[in-house]
Amino acid sequence: MLAHVFLILLLSTFSKQDGTGYSDLTLEDAKLLVPELIRKYGYPCETHTVVSKDGYILEMHRIPYGRRGPSENRPAVYLQHGILLSSADWILAGVGKGFAYLLADDGYDVWMPNVRGTRYSRNHTALDPDKDAKKFWNFSWHEIAVDDVPSMIDYVIETVKQQQIFYIGHSQGTTVFYVMCSEKPEYNQKIRAMFSLAPVAYMQYMTSPLMRVIALAEGGLGFLLNLIGMYEFLPQSSFLANLGEDALCGDDSIVQVLCINPLFAILGFNAEQMNASLIPIVMGHTPAGASTKQFLHYAQEVNSGHFRQYDYGVLGNLNKYKSLFPPKYNLSNVKAPVYLHYSPNDWFSNPKDVNRLYQELGNVKGRFISLDHKFNHVDYLYGIDTPDLIYARVLSLMKRH
Numbered sequence: 001m002l003a004h005v006f007l008i009l010l011l012s013t014f015s016k017q018d019g020t021g022y023s024d025l026t027l028e029d030a031k032l033l034v035p036e037l038i039r040k041y042g043y044p045c046e047t048h049t050v051v052s053k054d055g056y057i058l059e060m061h062r063i064p065y066g067r068r069g070p071s072e073n074r075p076a077v078y079l080q081h082g083i084l085l086s087s088a089d090w091i092l093a094g095v096g097k098g099f100a101y102l103l104a105d106d107g108y109d110v111w112m113p114n115v116r117g118t119r120y121s122r123n124h125t126a127l128d129p130d131k132d133a134k135k136f137w138n139f140s141w142h143e144i145a146v147d148d149v150p151s152m153i154d155y156v157i158e159t160v161k162q163q164q165i166f167y168i169g170h171s172q173g174t175t176v177f178y179v180m181c182s183e184k185p186e187y188n189q190k191i192r193a194m195f196s197l198a199p200v201a202y203m204q205y206m207t208s209p210l211m212r213v214i215a216l217a218e219g220g221l222g223f224l225l226n227l228i229g230m231y232e233f234l235p236q237s238s239f240l241a242n243l244g245e246d247a248l249c250g251d252d253s254i255v256q257v258l259c260i261n262p263l264f265a266i267l268g269f270n271a272e273q274m275n276a277s278l279i280p281i282v283m284g285h286t287p288a289g290a291s292t293k294q295f296l297h298y299a300q301e302v303n304s305g306h307f308r309q310y311d312y313g314v315l316g317n318l319n320k321y322k323s324l325f326p327p328k329y330n331l332s333n334v335k336a337p338v339y340l341h342y343s344p345n346d347w348f349s350n351p352k353d354v355n356r357l358y359q360e361l362g363n364v365k366g367r368f369i370s371l372d373h374k375f376n377h378v379d380y381l382y383g384i385d386t387p388d389l390i391y392a393r394v395l396s397l398m399k400r401h
């Protein structure tokens with residue numbers, strides 16, 4: 001099965017290699033931290049720290065204004081990254097392409113949070129991510145949704161002194177929004193409008209082959225990972241990295257990079273939208289860190305077909321939830337205006353699952369299927385045509401609110 005995934009990646013890469021050399025400039029971009037990178041391209045950047053209620057130290061990056069300088073009344077927009085990703089998502093494509101730069105140039109005050117466990121938020125007031133790994137990494141996207149995101153939204157609202165903010169989420173960044181507004185409906189009022197890029201709530205029809213394998217093994221896998229003490233998803237010595245020595249992935253080509261980077265192996269890869277010179281830069285910034293529990297929680301959804309809290313097994317559920325099964329998230333509580341942007345070819349966000357989400361959300365204002373039907377999960381961040389196909393539409397929809 002794994003070999004199958006890599007073969008697909010291999011073929012799709014060979015079909016569209018342009019052989020461009022990488023300039024020093026871009027290679028440096030792979031190593032710089034997000035604030036350094038933003039300043040390098042002439043934009044202002046601030047770093048803000050927020051501590052979650054349960055002690056995680058979270059770093060947010062802010063571009064307060066764009067190339068035209070500070071102006072009055074800049075609406076705040078909160079850009080929530082997806083799984084294995086970070087605030088880097090919104091800037092790596094570069095000036096004039098990255099969504100954060102486009103928003104700043106369009107007059108917005110741009111906030112890019114990093115959730116617990118990512119490279120910018122791998123810290124805690126009391127726990128060490130390595131020495132106390134079992135406790136530190138004991139979270140899923142549920143905890144991110146009910147603690148990190150509301151804490152950071154409150155911080156932004158307090159800092160900018162606006163009553164409501166825009167929320168743009170990609171992938172897990174949409175999951176945590178739906179969970180937050182279901183579990184803490186008072187947050188609906190703090191949102192002017194929410195834009196879902198590649199929405200993920202139900203996972204029943206998800207087609208990522210590697211994620212299917214994780215789902216098949218979910219029960220035993222959770223037990224195994226606990227046994228070997230692997231709570232952080234793919235730390236350096238991971239089994240996927242070892243595949244780099246395998247015959248298929250062992251050469252110096254771009255293919256190797258695809259083989260060893262779980263981002264593409266799990267979320268998919270679309271050679272037509274991926275600018276080859278961007279790949280090494282993306283590699284320098286991903287995977288940005290996650291807990292194994294985040295993946296196991298998604299895997300449970302693949303198996304159960306439900307959008308609900310983490311399943312601890314019958315005894316664990318009785319103990320934690322006082323019921324045999326975990327409580328479901330009530331999507332009709334999501335009353336903030338939501339726009340859904342999705343694509344038929346997305347490995348992680350299948351249209352059938354998006355339709356079910358659409359039926360259940362409390363206040364959907366629109367749903368848009370990508371004009372390019374080959375659009376895949378990460379194309380929303382790095383795709384060559386993304387500014388025209390996706391960002392332009394979001395920017396114009398924002399003007400309605």
Ligand SMILES: *[C@@H]1O[C@H](CO)[C@@H](O)[C@H](O)[C@H]1NC(C)=O
Binds near residue numbers: 123124
């Ligand atoms: C983690 O946070 C503590 C403060 O609680 C700080 O002293 C330390 O430098 C931080 N570590 C990292 C790696 O950011």
Ligand SMILES: *[C@@H]1O[C@H](CO)[C@@H](O)[C@H](O)[C@H]1NC(C)=O
Binds near residue numbers: 138320
């Ligand atoms: C992990 O979190 C769950 C749910 O909050 C809790 O029941 C369990 O005791 C925690 N385990 C550890 C090792 O902290």
Ligand SMILES: *[C@@H]1O[C@H](CO)[C@@H](O)[C@H](O)[C@H]1NC(C)=O
Binds near residue numbers: 094275276277384
């Ligand atoms: C790919 O990226 C390079 C470097 O940023 C840029 O010069 C080129 O125009 C991009 N190609 C496309 C098709 O966007």
Ligand SMILES: *[C@@H]1O[C@H](CO)[C@@H](O)[C@H](O)[C@H]1NC(C)=O
Binds near residue numbers: 332
């Ligand atoms: C879900 O929330 C709505 C209000 O938003 C409520 O009317 C409904 O009863 C809830 N459903 C469940 C199953 O709790």
